Amino acid sequence: MKLNDAVVGAFLIALAAAILVHIQSYPLIPGQNYGAALFPGVIAVGFALTGIVLVVRGLRQRSPLVSVSPWLRSPRLTANFLAICAVLVFYILAADALGFLLAGAICLLALFLKFGVPPGRAVVIAVVATLLIHTLFYKLLRVPLPWGVLERFAW
Amino acid sequence: MNDILAAFGLVLEPYTLFVILLSAIFGLFVGAVPGLTATMATALLVPVTFFMPPVPAIASIVTATAMAIFSGDIPGALMRIPGTPASAAYTDESYMMTKNGHAETVLGADLVFSVIGGIFGTVVLVTAAPSLAEVALKFSSFEYFWLVLLGLACAVIVSMGDTLKGVVSLLGGLLVSAIGLDNPAGYPRFTFGSIELLGSVGLIPMMIGMFAVSEILRYAVSTDEHAEVFRAQIGNVFRGMWGLCKRYPWSILRGSALGTAIGALPGAGADIAAWMSYAMSKKFSRTPEKFGTGHVEGIVEAGAANNSALAGAWIPALVFGIPGDSITAIVIGVLYIKGMNPGPTIFINNPSSIYAVFIVFFLANLLMIPLGWACIKAGRRILDVPRNILMPIILLFCVVGAFAINNTIFAVTVILVFGVVAYFMEENGYPIAPAILGVILGAMLEENFVSSMIKADGRFLGFFERPIAGVLGVVTILVWGWPLVKWLRSRPRAAAPA
Numbered sequence A: 001m002k003l004n005d006a007v008v009g010a011f012l013i014a015l016a017a018a019i020l021v022h023i024q025s026y027p028l029i030p031g032q033n034y035g036a037a038l039f040p041g042v043i044a045v046g047f048a049l050t051g052i053v054l055v056v057r058g059l060r061q062r063s064p065l066v067s068v069s070p071w072l073r074s075p076r077l078t079a080n081f082l083a084i085c086a087v088l089v090f091y092i093l094a095a096d097a098l099g100f101l102l103a104g105a106i107c108l109l110a111l112f113l114k115f116g117v118p119p120g121r122a123v124v125i126a127v128v129a130t131l132l133i134h135t136l137f138y139k140l141l142r143v144p145l146p147w148g149v150l151e152r153f154a155w
Numbered sequence B: 001m002n003d004i005l006a007a008f009g010l011v012l013e014p015y016t017l018f019v020i021l022l023s024a025i026f027g028l029f030v031g032a033v034p035g036l037t038a039t040m041a042t043a044l045l046v047p048v049t050f051f052m053p054p055v056p057a058i059a060s061i062v063t064a065t066a067m068a069i070f071s072g073d074i075p076g077a078l079m080r081i082p083g084t085p086a087s088a089a090y091t092d093e094s095y096m097m098t099k100n101g102h103a104e105t106v107l108g109a110d111l112v113f114s115v116i117g118g119i120f121g122t123v124v125l126v127t128a129a130p131s132l133a134e135v136a137l138k139f140s141s142f143e144y145f146w147l148v149l150l151g152l153a154c155a156v157i158v159s160m161g162d163t164l165k166g167v168v169s170l171l172g173g174l175l176v177s178a179i180g181l182d183n184p185a186g187y188p189r190f191t192f193g194s195i196e197l198l199g200s201v202g203l204i205p206m207m208i209g210m211f212a213v214s215e216i217l218r219y220a221v222s223t224d225e226h227a228e229v230f231r232a233q234i235g236n237v238f239r240g241m242w243g244l245c246k247r248y249p250w251s252i253l254r255g256s257a258l259g260t261a262i263g264a265l266p267g268a269g270a271d272i273a274a275w276m277s278y279a280m281s282k283k284f285s286r287t288p289e290k291f292g293t294g295h296v297e298g299i300v301e302a303g304a305a306n307n308s309a310l311a312g313a314w315i316p317a318l319v320f321g322i323p324g325d326s327i328t329a330i331v332i333g334v335l336y337i338k339g340m341n342p343g344p345t346i347f348i349n350n351p352s353s354i355y356a357v358f359i360v361f362f363l364a365n366l367l368m369i370p371l372g373w374a375c376i377k378a379g380r381r382i383l384d385v386p387r388n389i390l391m392p393i394i395l396l397f398c399v400v401g402a403f404a405i406n407n408t409i410f411a412v413t414v415i416l417v418f419g420v421v422a423y424f425m426e427e428n429g430y431p432i433a434p435a436i437l438g439v440i441l442g443a444m445l446e447e448n449f450v451s452s453m454i455k456a457d458g459r460f461l462g463f464f465e466r467p468i469a470g471v472l473g474v475v476t477i478l479v480w481g482w483p484l485v486k487w488l489r490s491r492p493r494a495a496a497p498a
Helices: A005-025 A038-061 A075-098 A100-114 A119-140 A148-153 B002-011 B014-032 B038-049 B054-071 B073-079 B085-099 B103-136 B141-158 B163-178 B203-220 B241-247 B249-264 B270-284 B297-312 B314-320 B326-337 B351-383 B387-406 B410-427 B433-455 B460-464 B467-495
Strands: none
Touching (some): A005 A038, A005 B163, A038 B163, A038 B433, A075 A100, A075 A148, A075 B203, A075 B410, A100 A119, A100 A148, A100 B387, A119 B387, B002 B014, B002 B351, B014 B038, B014 B054, B014 B073, B038 B054, B038 B326, B038 B387, B054 B073, B054 B103, B054 B297, B054 B326, B054 B351, B073 B085, B073 B103, B085 B103, B085 B270, B085 B297, B103 B241, B103 B249, B103 B297, B103 B314, B141 B163, B141 B433, B141 B460, B141 B467, B163 B433, B203 B387, B203 B410, B203 B433, B241 B249, B249 B270, B249 B297, B249 B314, B270 B297, B297 B314, B326 B433, B387 B410, B433 B460
C-alpha cells in the first residue's frame, strides 16, 4: 500500500497538533524555563514542517492518494500477511492461558498450513520445533515461559 | 600488556571458542538464506547472549555478522538473489560470472576479499578507536550534544533516497525515544497510563520487530518464490586468487578504506558501503565497459568494502556510544546490559574485554577461510532449505526472544507493531536506519542538551564557547543546512520546465 506524500504529510501535521496539545500539561524542570515538553515539542514542530513540505510535494505529483501494491490485489498474499499478524495477536492473547507449548505449536501449525506445508509434515515439525525452542529457552536459558493449562505436567 | 594477555585468556577459553564456532555456523546459515539478514542474525542472537558473560556475548555477534555478510554473496552468485542487502550491489555481476562458467572464481573472490576487507577494517578499528577515545575523554555535554546531532544528520543524508523521508523517519525515532519516564524531568511522557510504557518500548523487542518480523512479512507477500539454484560442480575456489590480489591491489585498498569509513558514519553500514564502492570501482576502472558482463573487479572491491564496514561501524559505537550501522545499534544495547557501557572510558575501565573484542574480530575473519569454504561446498544444500518451514519457526523464535528480555508479553506486542510499521515504512520509501538512530540517540541528545543548558545558564552561545564544541557546532549546522541550500538552489531550475 503506497500512500501519496500528501496523505502522509496530513497525518504528520495532525500528529504534530496532537503532540503539541498533549504536552501542554508537562511540568518544567525546577529552576529552568523549559521542561519535559521541550523535546517532544521540537519533534512536533519538525513533524509539522516536514508534513507541510510533504503535502505540497504530494499535491504536485498528482498521483492517486493511495495506490494498492501488487500483493494486496492477490487474496493469497494478503491472507499470508494477515496470517502472520493474526498469529502474533493470538499468541499475545492466549499464551498465558494455554501456555507456550500449546500456543506456540498452534501458531507454527497455522502458518505452516497457510504457507503450503503438507499437513502431516506440518504437525510433526510444529511439535518438534516448539519443543526445541522450549528446551533452549526454558531449560538452558531459564526464561520463564508460561505453562498455562499444562501447569500440572510442568517439567 | 597484562590486559592483552588477559584478553587472550578471555577469548581462548573453551566456552568462548565454542560460542564463536556455533555463532559462525549460525551466521553463515542466516547470511546464505535470502530474506534473513545480518542485522536479523544479531537481533535473534541477543536473547541468547543475554545469558552469557560479556566477552562470549559480544564475540557471538561479531562472528555471526562477519560470516553472514560473506555468505550473503553465495545465493547472489548461485541464484541471483542477494542473501543479505549488503550483497545486492554486485548480485547481477556475480550471477553473470557464474553463468559464464566462473563460479569458482566469483565465490573464491567473495570469500578471500571478504576476509581481507574484514581484517583491514579490524586493523583500523584497533588503531583508531583507542586514540579517538583519548580525545573523547576531554568531551563534555556540549561536545556530545553536537556529536549526536551530527550523527543524526549523517544518518539522514547517507540513507539512500529521499532526504525528506529520512528526516521524517528520524523524527519518528526521536518520538519513540521520548516515551517513558527516562528523561531529564523524570516525568512520564506519552505513557497514557500504561505501566509498561513507563520504561519506554524496549530497544531489543523493537529491533526484533523492525529487522526480523518485517522481513518475515516481506517473505509472506513476496511473489517470486522459487528461484532456480545454479547446478554446477564447484572445484577449488582458491585457485587464481593470488593473481587477483596482484592485479587489483588498488581496488582492494580503496574498497576496504571506503568501506571502513562508510561503516564508521552513523546510519550507513555494509549495504551502502557495497553500493558506493561498486560504483567507485567502475568509475576508476581501466575497463568500465566490462562491468555488468561478469567482470570480477567490482566484486573484489565491493566484497572487501562490505566486510570492512562491519568493523568500521564499531569505532563510533565503542568510543561515543553512537552506532555506525544497524548491527552496532543493537550491540550498544547489549554492551549496556553487560555493564560495558560504551564511551571513551570503556578503554580505561574494561581494557581486557575490549582487547578481547578486537582479538575476536581477527579470529572471526581468519575462521572465515575454512568455514566459508565449507559453506560454499554446502551452499546448494543450504539454499534448498524450504523457507515456508523456516520463516514460521523464526517468527516463534522472535516471539520467545522478545519475551525473554523482560519476561513480559508486552514485548510481543512491540514486535508486532514495529514489524508492521517497518514493513510499511520500507514499502513507502522511508528508510529505517534514521529511525533506529533516533530511538537510540534521542535520550542522549536530550540529556546532553539539558545539562549543557544548565551549565551555560540558559545561554545558547555557551554551546560554541569550548573550542571543539564550537567547531563541531559549526560543522553540524553546515551539514544540517546543506540539504536546505541544495533544495533552494535547485528550485528555480526545477520550476522552469513546469
